[in-house]
Amino acid sequence: MSTLSRTVPVVTGALGAGGLAVAALPARLRMRSELRRRWRTWALSAPLFLGAFWIGDAGVAVFAAALGVVAVAEYVRMAGLTRPDQAVLTLAAVALPALAWLSPEVLGPQLALGALLLAVVPAVLHGDAAAGFTRASRTLFALAWIPLALTGLVLLGDIALAVGVAVAFGDVGAWCGGTALGRRGPLARPLSPLSPNKTWAGVAGCAAATAGALASVGAFTPLLWSAVLVGCVLGDLLESMVKRESGVKDAGSWLPGFGGLLDRIDSLLVALLLVMAVTL
Incomplete structure (x- = not known):
């Protein structure tokens, strides 16, 4: 089975x-x-x-990408990141599950390093001397916490x-x-x-x-x-x-x-x- x-x-x-349990709860319960x-x-x-x-894997990949896009948007609001930062994270949220479905063999240290470098690009190119390091760090954290984690839905079967x-x-x-x-x-x-x-x-x-x-x-x-x-x-x-x-x-x-x-x-x-x- x-x-x-x-x-x-x-x-x-x-x-x-x-459902039966919550239906039976007394009305006075806070x-x-x-x-x-x-x-x-x-x-x-x-x-x-x-x-x-x-x-199947296609459905899981789409589901993981949908979760990632929404979760990234919520995180960006909380962390005070910019639209370019969100664009990088959203791209990763869609691309990583898709790659895990279509070409899991390409997922490796090289791709992970490339994704990590991409995460710092918006802050570096913007020349954000005041908060660039904070932005880059928060984007790097989110990359591992959300898109990379959700890729596991596809890879783990x-x-x-x-x-x-x-x-x-x-x-x-x-x-x-x-x-x-x-x-x-x-x-x-x-x-x-x-x-x-x-x-x-x-x-x-x-x-x-x-x-x-x-x-x-x-x-x-x-x-x-x-x-x-x-x-x-x-x-x-x-x-x-x-x-x-x-x-x-x-x-x-x-x-x-x-x-x-x-x-x-x-x-x-x-x-x-x-x-x-x-x-x-």
Whole structure:
């Protein structure tokens, strides 16, 4: 049985159970409306994600490029980058998944070096002595964080499908763990001042949920689970750092229950990078 065949009933069952749970929430619960918005977003995004893998590499490449273009636009606004910087990142967001689909053999150190050099060109040509180094550094960071990471959706194949599902379950598990166990005691300690609401209880919930998700789709290995778990935790904190410096609460406001796309895929980006590092 393929990973996709295992994944569809797992995701369908989770959405069904989640839908019943949020429908049964009492009206007086403060987070009721937000949880319902989040469930609706899950219900709309899951078929897009699974549908891309059902189409095949072409569908995954288009899906990865679409995610990259939107995520780049959100990042550029937060980081205060210019249109030339955004143009370079958008080009990478479209070109790298396309190359991973059409000519994966060309993806190597030479192409990576070329992309890194291209990222600094706008600031250098502009002669930006006041903020050029900051612009170039932020563009280089974004190149690895968004386009390069999303290329993993194509390169990793069925593993990427398992990682995407595990990260989604991990987000829910982290919230459940933090809510149930994170009010007092040692597990209530925050992971980082960057995000005081993220506690060790959330990590415990995320660890259980990611392990269960990987096992349910037949993809569990200790190494893969470790990479996904670290990606979930580090990705969330990484985006919190970007948002804190930018002085914003969310990367956007168009995705109900989450904010922006980066608020939704921050953990997936780092997880994909780590999984590529340990599997490719």
